[in-house]
Amino acid sequence: MLKVENLVVAYGGIEALKGITVEVPDKKIVTLIGANGAGKSTLLRTIIGLVKPVSGTVTYGDVTLTGLNSQQIVKNGLTLVPEGRRVFPNLTVLENLQVGAYMRKDQDGIKKDIEWCYELFPRLQERNWQMAGTLSGGEQQMLALARALMSRPKLMMMDEPSLGLAPLVIKEIFKIIQEINSKGVTVLLVEQNANMALKVADLAYVLETGTIKMQGTGMELLENPVIREAYLGKKKKK
Secondary structure, three states, X not given: OEEEEEEEEEEOOEEEEEEEEEEEOOOOEEEEEOOOOOOHHHHHHHXXXXXXXXXXXXXXXXXXXXXXXXXXXXXXXXXXXXXXXXXXXXXXXXXXXXXXXXXXXXXXXXXXXXXXXXXXXXXXXXXXXXXXXXXXXXXXXHHHHHHHHOOOOOEEEEEOOOOOXXXXXXXXXXXXXXXXXXXXXXXXXXXXXXXXXXXXXXXXXXXXXXXXXXXXXXXXXXXXXXXHHHHOOOOOOO
16 A cells, blocks of 8 residues: 655745645555645655655555655555656657566566556557657557556556546546556556546546545545536536
8 A cells, every 4th residue: 555644745944745645545646636736746745755744654564765766666566647748759659668667587478567557558569660749639649658567566556647638538648547557557647637537537636725524435525516526627516
């Protein structure tokens, strides 16, 4: 289990996270929803070691991640798919996947995982020699997810995977997220598309201005009138 306890993160003296506590049970999908600037991306970046907290701890199983660098954290089985996809535009699809496995030495395992990625994302196989920068937004997001899978993560964090994508592509991406989870990979998902995110979530947290305002199962929050009005654009019934 991933545990974040009493985490405080500040930028230039302004607190972005104000002592939050979050738990991500193994093999579950956990969603963080909240408005822009709520601190969602900051939390993911702190977990993966890109941002140093002021105080608080991050542990995964019996390993304390606080204080480790990003490479050490990835070696412990965590990975982050950043917002905006961030594929390597001047490398081919296949080369991007190979970069995802840069810390691995098991060539046979790497080949098998590339095949699995192609099963999950047939479009990537069709375009495996195409430069990543020439792919559509949806295809680049698929490549970003596939590249993250190449490190064989136990826990995969995703920052706004549906951002800027067409509704049909979003449906496909969320279906693949569930497929990845069904293979035993824990998923921590940050998403502004609250409706889709809560539908797939086992557990969900609502983050507002650096604090956890609400938590529960995905379905509980989906049916909560306050959440429906604030994040799903549905008015409370009078």
